[in-house]
Amino acid sequence: xxxxxxxxxxxxxxxxxxxxxxxxxxxxxxxxxxxxxxxxxxxxxxxxxxxxxxxxxxxxxxxxxxxxxxxxxxxxxxxxxxxxxxxxxxxxxxxxxxxxxxxxxxxxxxxxxxxxxxxxxxxxxxxxxxxxxxxxxxxxxxxxxxxxxxxxxxxxxxxxxxxxxxxxxxxxxxxxxxxxxxxxxxxxxxxxxxxxxxxxxxxxxxxxxxxxxxxxxxxxxxxxxxxxxxxxxxxxxxxxxxxxxxxxxxxxxxxxxxxxxxxxxxxxxxxxxxxxxxxxxxxxxxxxxxxxxxxxxxxxxxxxxxxxxxxxxxxxxxxxxxxxxxxxxxxxxxxxxxxxxxxxxxxxxxxxxxxxxxxxxxxxxxxxxxxxxxxxxxxxxxxxxxxxxxxxxxxxxx
Numbered sequence: 001x002x003x004x005x006x007x008x009x010x011x012x013x014x015x016x017x018x019x020x021x022x023x024x025x026x027x028x029x030x031x032x033x034x035x036x037x038x039x040x041x042x043x044x045x046x047x048x049x050x051x052x053x054x055x056x057x058x059x060x061x062x063x064x065x066x067x068x069x070x071x072x073x074x075x076x077x078x079x080x081x082x083x084x085x086x087x088x089x090x091x092x093x094x095x096x097x098x099x100x101x102x103x104x105x106x107x108x109x110x111x112x113x114x115x116x117x118x119x120x121x122x123x124x125x126x127x128x129x130x131x132x133x134x135x136x137x138x139x140x141x142x143x144x145x146x147x148x149x150x151x152x153x154x155x156x157x158x159x160x161x162x163x164x165x166x167x168x169x170x171x172x173x174x175x176x177x178x179x180x181x182x183x184x185x186x187x188x189x190x191x192x193x194x195x196x197x198x199x200x201x202x203x204x205x206x207x208x209x210x211x212x213x214x215x216x217x218x219x220x221x222x223x224x225x226x227x228x229x230x231x232x233x234x235x236x237x238x239x240x241x242x243x244x245x246x247x248x249x250x251x252x253x254x255x256x257x258x259x260x261x262x263x264x265x266x267x268x269x270x271x272x273x274x275x276x277x278x279x280x281x282x283x284x285x286x287x288x289x290x291x292x293x294x295x296x297x298x299x300x301x302x303x304x305x306x307x308x309x310x311x312x313x314x315x316x317x318x319x320x321x322x323x324x325x326x327x328x329x330x331x332x333x334x335x336x337x338x339x340x341x342x343x344x345x346x347x348x349x350x351x352x353x354x355x356x357x358x359x360x361x362x363x364x365x366x367x368x369x370x371x372x373x374x375x376x377x378x379x380x381x382x383x384x385x386x387x388x389x390x391x392x393x394x395x396x397x398x
Contacts, residue, residue: 025067026067026068026069026070027063027064027065027067027068027069027070027097027324027330028070028071028072028094028095028096028097029069029070029071029072029096029097029098029099029100029317029320030071030072030073030074030090030091030094030096030098030099030100031044031047031048031051031071031072031073031074031099031100031101032073032074032076032083032086032087032090032099032100032101032102032107032111033047033075033076033083033101033102033103033104033107033126033127034075034076034077034078034102034103034104034107035048035073035075035103036075036077037075037077037078037079038078038103038104039233039234039235039261039263040078040103040104040126040233040261041078041103042261042262042301042302042303042306043103043126043261043306043309044101044102044103044126044309045301045302045306046301046302046306046307046308046309046310046313047100047101047103047125047126047309047310047312047313047316048071048073048313049297049300049301049310049313050125050293050297050309050310050311050312050313050314050315050317051071051100051125051313051314051316051317052071053293053296053297053310053313053314054313054314054315054317054318054321055069055070055071055317058317058321064321064324064325065324065325065328065329065330069317069321072090072094072096074086074089074090076102076103076104076107078103078104078107079107080106080107080110080111083102083104083107083110083111084107084110084111084114087099087111087114087115088114091114091115091118091120096120097120097121097324097330097332097335098120098121098122098123098320098330098332098335099115099120099121099122099123100122100123100124100125100313100316100317100320101122101124101125101126101127102124102126102127103126103127104127105127105128105129105132105151105180105181105184106129106180106181107127108122108124108127108129108132108144109129109131109132109180112132112136112144113136115143115144116135116136116140116141116142116143116144118332119141119143119332119333119336120143120332121143121145121320121323121332121335121336121339122143122144122145123145123146123147123316123319123320124144124145124146124147124148124316125146125147125148125309125312125313125315125316126148126309126312127146127148128148128149128150128151128154128257129151129180129181129184130150130151130152130184130188131184132144132146133145133146133150133362133363141333141336142336142362143332143336144362145319145339145357145362145364146362146363146364146365147312147315147316147319147350147356147364147365148281148309148312148365149257149279149280149281149365149370150363150365150366151184151185151188151231151256152188152192152398153363153365153366153367153370153396153398154256154257154278154279154367154370155185155188155189155192155229155231155398156192156367156396156397156398157279157367157370157391157396158189158229158254158278158279159189159192159193159196159198159229159397160196160367160391160395160396160397161254161387161388161391162193162196162198162227162229162254163196163197163198163395164387164390164391164395165227165252165387168226168227168252169226169227169252170226170227171201171223171224171225171226171227172193172198172199172200172201172225172226172227172228172229173200173201173202173203173204173220173223173225173227173228173229173251174186174189174190174193174200174202174203174204174228174229174230174231175203175204175205175206175213175216175220175228175229175230175231175232175240176189176203176205176206176230176231176232177205177206177207177208177231177232177233177236178205178206178207178208179208179233181231181232181233182205182208182231182232182233185231185232185256186203186205186231188231188398189229189231190203191398192397192398195397195398196397201223201224201225202219202220202223202225204216204217204219204220206232206236206240207236208232208233208235208236209236210236210239211239211242212239212243212246213239213240213243214243214246214247217240217243217244217247217249218247218249220249220251221247221249225251226251226252227251227252227254228251228252228253228254229254229255230253230254230255230256230276231255231256232255232256232258233256233258233261234258234259234260234261234262234263234264234267235261235263235264235267237255237256237258237259237264237268237276238263238264238265238266238267238268238272238273239267241253241268241272241273241275241276242267242268242269242272244272244275245272250275253275253276253277254276254277254278255276255277255278256278257278257279257280259273259276259278259375260278260280260305260308260373260380261303261305261306262302262303262305262306265305265375265378270375270377270378273375274374274375274376276374277372277373277374277383278372278373278374279370279371279372279373280308280370280371280373280380281308281311281312281350281365281369281370281371282307282308282311282350282371283371283373283380283381283382284304284305284379284380284381285381285382287349289349290307290311290349290350293310293311293314293349294307294310297310305380311348311349311350312350314348314349315346315348315349315350315353315364318346318347318348319339319342319346319348319353319356319364320335320339322338322342322344322346323335323338323339323342324338326338326342326343326344339357339362340357340358340359340362341355341357341358342355342356342357350365350369351369366396367393367396368393368396372384372388
């Protein structure tokens with residue numbers, strides 16, 4: 001054999017070995033979210049536990065496209081710059097095929113352009129900010145999907161409750177924290193109130209770290225507000241109801257789902273924690289499938305109330321796997337197209353997803369999928385009354 005021929009064979013052999021090694025590699029997916037820094041970190045931790053359980057089940061059943069799924073996690077410590085850095089590392093260095101998360105909506109808004117530019121599908125399973133899944137420009141290909149609560153869907157349901165409760169909800173007020181989360185929710189509340197023809201008598205704001213909101217509440221009381229819709233994180237909602245106690249003023253209180261956080265319950269105390277009603281994707285009354293998953297991972301949860309995020313995490317992996325199988329590829333564009341047109345229903349632990357996404361809708365869960373909740377004796381239990389019982393999809397105008 002001539003020397004050139006030898007080198008040609010060696011190069012060919014090396015190429016074949018490299019190709020075989022590449023084909024044998026696991027399919028990597030990433031989680032980018034807060035896992036340690038803020039009170040919402042427990043939500044991110046729960047989502048990861050759910051994702052790990054789904055990946056274990058898929059791998060035990062033969063994997064995906066003949067390969068194993070592998071999860072790579074990055075803690076963004078709730079900081080947008082760190083979250084942006086994590087996104088680049090996961091895509092460019094770890095070569096993940098998809099990203100899940102984040103925990104905080106603001107971080108998704110900080111890096112969603114990266115996912116869209118690099119054509120990497122993202123399936124959010126914690127953050128609820130309304131704008132996360134909106135395309136970067138009208139009609140543009142959109143790589144942001146979600147299996148979680150959506151602020152605007154919650155607001156639509158809360159406002160539908162107010163509308164149907166008109167005999168008791170005669171004077172309505174809005175309150176929100178001054179963070180991006182709070183002001184995004186306030187924008188949704190004002191817009192949907194207008195669409196549902198609900199007159200807002202007063203609007204007040206408060207800082208996320210405020211411990212006394214009696215000044216704002218006194219203005220609400222003076223305006224005869226009998227129903228208050230609040231958008232804030234768990235601890236500030238707790239400080240709000242504690243301030244209500246100070247001035248003995250307890251209107252009907254409807255809040256964001258952040259009232260499900262154990263930080264809200266701990267700060268408010270048992271009696272005051274039972275004042276607000278809100279929505280989430282599941283209560284502590286579980287289906288057999290949900291209970292089975294809870295039995296597997298419940299002991300690892302920092303708070304039992306964070307289990308809903310484990311369900312989001314589990315189902316988000318199932319939907320990604322279904323899209324990969326349909327596309328017969330992990331290519332980002334192919335997976336995006338498959339997600340937008342899933343041919344076969346996916347049996348999740350929250351629900352059966354029958355064409356959950358489309359080209360223009362990237363939200364797997366809407367208002368009709370949500371559960372009304374109130375704290376009762378330290379548990380997140382289903383809440384119902386004649387108004388809740390009368391609500392239908394047609395009422396959730398937005």
